[in-house]
Amino acid sequence: MPLQPKRTVSELKELRALTGNADGAQRVAFTPTWIAARDFLKSKLEGLPVETTQDQAGNLWITLRGESDQELWIGGHLDSVPNGGWLDGCLNVLAGLEVLRRISKEYNGKPPLTVRLVDWADEEGARFGRSLFGSSAVSGFFDPEDLKQRTDKDGLRLEDVVKAHGIDLNTALEAGQAKAKAAAYLELHIEQGPVLEALGLPLGVVLGTKGVERHGIVFHGQEAHSGSTPMRARRDALGAAAKLSLEIREIAKQHSDAVCTVGSVKTFPGIVTAVVGRCEMTLDQRDLDAKVLGGMLQAAKSASEKFALEEGCTVQWNKIWSIEPIPFHPHLIELCDQAILETCSVSHKLPSGPLHDAAEIARVGIPTVMMFVQSLRGISHNKIEDTLEQHLELCVTAFDKLASKTLDWLQKP
């Protein structure tokens, strides 16, 4: 049997036993457990005619040389958050390994194009708060000066920690030279959301990653005694924040796949006997359509000003971070849809709310697509993260079909 999806499931379990504990996966980037995961991957390469190299940004490349210099990339990440799940990131790598084995066997070690499996370094950014470390060094959206400022919770500097893993921040961007030969990029991932499960579908085609607008909002009213201040005399900062918390949900619901979230509310002085004088909140808005995203941001700003006025407050916005929507490649989306239909007869197209390494690769113009497999209960970044084994097997099969179709497409004149 050329492709053995059951082997991928079995290797995922091996990796879980090696790098997880009762609290979940512990493959945090730049730790000994992460190295153990990479050593596990390397141990699975014996007998495969591949070269293994680490680039200037710490990404691990497994290269099967083909007839052409043109490269098909297949990627994932072995690193996890602390107490993470057994599938997030490493499913992609181990499924990619199985696809590499199949291609190597089918073409007797010499496929028409070069095929490279990449394990991106520190996708999660769990330790230093900077996700997509390795893939952004390749895309070029990587700022060594920003990274030099970062430390972990123990005060260790990112710069020193990565140096021990052979990475010099000053030269990490040289990893981007690899882009020149990349013809396409494919990534498989668990959905990490509830959409496919709710539809009863095992697999989906990812249309792209949503753009994100992330802002801090502060309402200033007047702290006042909860006993002596009549309702009509109050300038209640929480009142304005509560109205906005509810309104941003209505704003999101006007667009089919958009999401808007207030994840944090902080009240000051924050005591039972005082009307809230200052209320800080965060807003996270996402959509695949840049116009929709921009409209939602404007709607939230207008609403915040209206509510501030109603409550006798003032409002300030501070941008935390934003990224534009990154749509995937139209033809690869069609190939992915076909691969899924051929595997399980039913497919679904959906955007990705979370970012992925694929977004870094797509944003520099390399044709890219992702495939999602159903997540049980939509839960990820948690030890209870899970996917049915039959769905794991299906996704390896479908992802392999996608790789085949992509190789065929890339060979066309």
Added chain:
Amino acid sequence: MPLQPKRTVSELKELRALTGNADGAQRVAFTPTWIAARDFLKSKLEGLPVETTQDQAGNLWITLRGESDQELWIGGHLDSVPNGGWLDGCLNVLAGLEVLRRISKEYNGKPPLTVRLVDWADEEGARFGRSLFGSSAVSGFFDPEDLKQRTDKDGLRLEDVVKAHGIDLNTALEAGQAKAKAAAYLELHIEQGPVLEALGLPLGVVLGTKGVERHGIVFHGQEAHSGSTPMRARRDALGAAAKLSLEIREIAKQHSDAVCTVGSVKTFPGIVTAVVGRCEMTLDQRDLDAKVLGGMLQAAKSASEKFALEEGCTVQWNKIWSIEPIPFHPHLIELCDQAILETCSVSHKLPSGPLHDAAEIARVGIPTVMMFVQSLRGISHNKIEDTLEQHLELCVTAFDKLASKTLDWLQKP
């Protein structure tokens, strides 16, 4: 001139210079600055035919013996919060001193009833979190075992700290024996709220202290990724809390003097990228009418259950503290109203949202009333706390008239 209201203003300024600094009043109970304030008060008693004693709970009593054993009490508190205002509590004591001087002079040191000025110990509870320390020992609503558990922020035990001031928690309740002879209790206070200022009135009669229901409320939903979780799939604990924060204001507005406040909201995990899985909030509800207060609590509970259901959450309530409404004495309310009308031609009756020592005395059946003088901007517990000097003088005059009327009333057969 028998009564000299300007002297009270001048003594308040002396006390401010002696016990305040650039950050405000620093007369925290059981500190050297508080002792300095009490020494200042004692220094003002020279020439007055009074006895000065400290009771078992640390209250300072200045007694002008009269023809009868029956006692008229006039009270206040010299202690302040840290960085407090120059009037809160000590206006009452120094105005009471001026009234005592007038009565002593009018009756040649022997009024028809015994008149006692009391400086209650630790009204604010700023250091150990237990307000109304001295007056509650007199009323009997004082739990030595609870107090023995309390420490200040430096870890010093309340029991040890008060012992250095001559107070043994095991015998403090003996201060309550004084109640037997009390015929009435009068207290003057700054309003600490914006009502009189908004009405353009200097003085008001206090109808009683509002009952308080204070509760913690927790909504449990489901933490979820802000990017991958569609709006319709969310169980947003903040959504339920925001709805309740707004609804409790509508509940309060259905009753003329009621107040309802959400002073604290805490979100968990409280990060920009997660839907709120758990939201903790506090509720403080106050009204002078026990039925209204009970109805507001029930309405808030019903609303919380409705919103929990709408948001797919559960809700839990935990009582923090409550006290019943404490109405003041109907006839003393009328006498206070007359005293104000005779002083400045216009009066207003209002409940007190904050608690006061007067509530402890009223709740054990001693006829009690309070008079409020306007607070500028409604602000207290802050160095900018202030009242117009002309209003301070008016309040001393009106409070003295109230004392006269009360003495007359108590002498009637």
